[in-house]
Amino acid sequence: MSERLLLTGNHAAAYGAMLARAEVISAYPITPQTMIVELLSELTASGRLAAKFITVESEHSAMAACVGASAAGARAYTATSGQGLALMHEMLHWAVGARLPIVLTNVSRAMAPGWSIWSDQTDIISQRDVGWMMLFAESVQEAQDFIIWMYRVAEQVFLPGMVAMDAFILSHTAEPIIVHDQDAVDAYLPGFEPLYDLDPTQPRAYGGLVNRDHYFELRYKIFESMERAGRLLIEAGDEFAEILGRRYSPVEGYMLDDAEIVIVSAGAMTSNVRQADKDLRDRGMKAGLMRLVAFRPFPVAEVRRLLAGRRKVAVLDRNMSPGHSGVFAQEIRSALAGQSGAPPVYGYVVGLGGRDVRVETVTEVVDDLMARDVPELALFVDVKGLPIGPVRPDSTINRLGPLEVAR
Amino acid sequence: MRWAVPEAEFMDPGTLGCQGCGGTLSMRLVLKELGDDAIAVLPACCWSIIDGPWPVHALNIPVFHTAFETAAVVATGIKAAKQIKGKDTTVVAWAGDGGTFDIGLQALSGAAERNEDIVFICYDNEAYMNTGIQRSSATPLGTWTTTTPDERPEPRPKKDIMGIMAAHRIPYAATATVAYPDDLSRKVRTALAAKGGMRFLHLLSACPPGWKMAADDAIEAMRRAVQTNVFPLYEVRDGREYKITHWPEAEVDVADYFSLQGRFAPLLADDALLNLVRNNVRERWWFLVERHQQSLRKASSPDGAHLH
Ligand SMILES: Cc1ncc(C[n+]2csc(CCOP(=O)(O)OP(=O)(O)O)c2C)c(N)n1
Ligand SMILES: [Mg+2]
Numbered sequence: 001m002s003e004r005l006l007l008t009g010n011h012a013a014a015y016g017a018m019l020a021r022a023e024v025i026s027a028y029p030i031t032p033q034t035m036i037v038e039l040l041s042e043l044t045a046s047g048r049l050a051a052k053f054i055t056v057e058s059e060h061s062a063m064a065a066c067v068g069a070s071a072a073g074a075r076a077y078t079a080t081s082g083q084g085l086a087l088m089h090e091m092l093h094w095a096v097g098a099r100l101p102i103v104l105t106n107v108s109r110a111m112a113p114g115w116s117i118w119s120d121q122t123d124i125i126s127q128r129d130v131g132w133m134m135l136f137a138e139s140v141q142e143a144q145d146f147i148i149w150m151y152r153v154a155e156q157v158f159l160p161g162m163v164a165m166d167a168f169i170l171s172h173t174a175e176p177i178i179v180h181d182q183d184a185v186d187a188y189l190p191g192f193e194p195l196y197d198l199d200p201t202q203p204r205a206y207g208g209l210v211n212r213d214h215y216f217e218l219r220y221k222i223f224e225s226m227e228r229a230g231r232l233l234i235e236a237g238d239e240f241a242e243i244l245g246r247r248y249s250p251v252e253g254y255m256l257d258d259a260e261i262v263i264v265s266a267g268a269m270t271s272n273v274r275q276a277d278k279d280l281r282d283r284g285m286k287a288g289l290m291r292l293v294a295f296r297p298f299p300v301a302e303v304r305r306l307l308a309g310r311r312k313v314a315v316l317d318r319n320m321s322p323g324h325s326g327v328f329a330q331e332i333r334s335a336l337a338g339q340s341g342a343p344p345v346y347g348y349v350v351g352l353g354g355r356d357v358r359v360e361t362v363t364e365v366v367d368d369l370m371a372r373d374v375p376e377l378a379l380f381v382d383v384k385g386l387p388i389g390p391v392r393p394d395s396t397i398n399r400l401g402p403l404e405v406a407r
Numbered sequence: 408m409r410w411a412v413p414e415a416e417f418m419d420p421g422t423l424g425c426q427g428c429g430g431t432l433s434m435r436l437v438l439k440e441l442g443d444d445a446i447a448v449l450p451a452c453c454w455s456i457i458d459g460p461w462p463v464h465a466l467n468i469p470v471f472h473t474a475f476e477t478a479a480v481v482a483t484g485i486k487a488a489k490q491i492k493g494k495d496t497t498v499v500a501w502a503g504d505g506g507t508f509d510i511g512l513q514a515l516s517g518a519a520e521r522n523e524d525i526v527f528i529c530y531d532n533e534a535y536m537n538t539g540i541q542r543s544s545a546t547p548l549g550t551w552t553t554t555t556p557d558e559r560p561e562p563r564p565k566k567d568i569m570g571i572m573a574a575h576r577i578p579y580a581a582t583a584t585v586a587y588p589d590d591l592s593r594k595v596r597t598a599l600a601a602k603g604g605m606r607f608l609h610l611l612s613a614c615p616p617g618w619k620m621a622a623d624d625a626i627e628a629m630r631r632a633v634q635t636n637v638f639p640l641y642e643v644r645d646g647r648e649y650k651i652t653h654w655p656e657a658e659v660d661v662a663d664y665f666s667l668q669g670r671f672a673p674l675l676a677d678d679a680l681l682n683l684v685r686n687n688v689r690e691r692w693w694f695l696v697e698r699h700q701q702s703l704r705k706a707s708s709p710d711g712a713h714l715h
Binding site: 023024026050051054055056057059060061064065066067068069070071072073074076090091094197198199200202203204205206207208210211214293347 | 425
């Protein structure tokens with residue numbers, strides 16, 4: 001029986017791992033992900049989830065333990081955030097090269113220094129090129145469901161996948177969600193059938209020395225599998241609707257049909273974009289939303305189809321690549337480059353380190369978009385004392401002087 | 408001395424090991440005792456190469472290659488998966504001194520502290536040989552390496568990895584070397600018998616190119632390391648119960664060991680340093696003898712039962 005429960009994003013992720021019947025879990029605590037680790041410890045200790053929980057001494061080891069477990073044929077899960085994801089980096093590559101369908105929840109948070117535990121996509125975006133699939137949840141429901149959806153695809157293409165949920169905005173916010181019926185999830189996601197599982201009767205070597213005659217082809221196959229994952233995400237998203245009652249897809253449109261202005265967004269702030277779209281429509285503007293659900297594989301074809309012929313596109317990036325622009329904006333631009341009817345793309349950097357991206361923030365962005373003629377790469381929104389705009393090249397960083405005591 | 412080497416062979420000829428490689432000889436002997444229901448985890452080290460390039464490899468058990476610092480925890484993950492599948496496969500992490508004493512120490516300490524059901528074997532050639540003989544924290548005082556040149560040889564004594572492992576109170580830790588094959592084999596069997604928790608074997612392993620000596624001196628060098636008490640053979644149970652497993656018949660001076668190898672040239676050229684090392688070796692030996700005797704006394708005393 002499915003149940004309707006009031007859960008935080010973190011607890012929903014733990015339920016997602018439980019429903020997916022993860023067999024080996026290895027994780028290390030970090031705010032704001034800790035509740036995932038705690039609940040999974042309880043679920044495994046009580047026997048509700050028949051899994052081994054390895055309380056490793058670091059995130060590097062958490063991913064390494066998942067690598068070992070997955071290589072030996074178990075369904076492996078971990079969760080982390082910010083610094084932890086960065087520490088895993090080397091082993092994230094290992095999971096890809098070894099073709100291990102591990103699933104990870106990343107509660108996306110800002111990178112230090114200064115220490116900040118608040119929402120920011122820079123941690124996950126920094127892992128863009130390792131070869132993990134990446135999904136961005138917008139709701140607590142999705143924080144649970146995307147784990148299941150991800151395993152379904154990961155185990156067909158033998159690539160790992162991560163699900164991002166926003167720090168606090170999702171991780172610590174309780175929403176009523178449907179916790180699916182276990183039998184239904186089992187029907188959607190049968191047990192993991194590895195190609196290899198370190199069977200001593202088949203004494204193979206895995207991941208050893210490979211010379212220049214072969215390495216390139218191994219990478220080629222990773223690329224090929226990622227392409228396949230794009231199609232499978234759509235298929236598996238449709239099957240999710242048939243079996244578990246909710247349809248998921250790599251890209252989602254909202255009020256797009258006649259939209260002249262499109263706002264592109266990912267993650268939890270997308271909900272505020274939806275509201276802003278309604279407000280803008282009330283003001284008579286034809287505004288719509290394109291939500292990126294999948295970031296890897298990047299849904300190039302859908303993005304081209306949905307954005308062709310629009311008047312202007314504003315991309316909201318809760319991340320930035322210093323020296324260029326927000327990363328979603330870069331990717332949208334590159335997908336559209338050379339396409340007929342490609343709209344101008346304006347990049348907006350918003351909400352770094354958990355600064356609120358409110359409904360009004362979005363409408364201000366659209367007001368700026370309407371007033372602006374040149375599609376700037378990176379327009380900063382809500383920087384104290386500055387109107388929306390590109391960085392001012394003449395601004396200087398001053399050394400901190402002694403505190404001036406106000407008289 | 409009579410002792411039967413198991414005939415089963417789990418290592419094919421034609422490995423990429425150098426002539427006289429102690430790490431390769433050790434692997435061959437250890438595998439004979441491990442048997443066929445085993446998996447080896449290899450972090451970055453000479454053994455990443457020795458097993459051979461794809462599509463061939465020398466070991467007749469599955470080999471999982473992993474990142475330099477992760478041998479202990481990848482072995483842990485594999486063991487967890489095997490356990491969940493109801494399999495009792497032995498999982499062995501096989502790492503160099505770098506992957507054990509240095510970059511691998513964090514994951515090793517984590518696995519030891521959690522008492523993971525794995526066997527961790529360090530083949531210690533006392534430097535980073537894969538990358539061309541750079542110092543590690545296992546490099547002994549006064550040694551030449553490419554990062555501790557003759558003008559500025561290794562300034563610090565070798566890290567006491569056995570002390571560190573004993574401090575984790577793991578069920579079994581032992582030193583061994585393939586120059587004493589019966590002792591090594593017995594320790595592998597003891598480690599297997601102690602399953603259920605973490606087992607650690609520290610194998611001194613000659614590296615002729617890195618130690619600057621002839622390949623056919625490899626066994627002799629490892630033997631002299633034991634005879635001179637530079638590398639005593641002993642085992643520690645539960646981090647407390649020490650037992651010396653080989654007692655040198657006569658006192659052999661440390662210089663007998665050092666003089667066989669070009670890497671000790673800076674040490675042999677510096678009498679004060681050599682004396683310091685000689686004293687360190689004696690002190691360490693007497694520390695072990697004391698611990699050995701203390702363990703014997705405890706075992707025979709009425710409250711010996713509480714030792715564990
Ligand atoms: C993270 C990382 N840093 C550095 C290296 C390069 N590297 C590969 S093997 C090695 C030295 C290995 O030394 P040791 O563990 O003593 O094994 P040996 O080569 O002596 O057998 C180094 C530095 C690496 N592979 N990974
Ligand atoms: Mg070494």
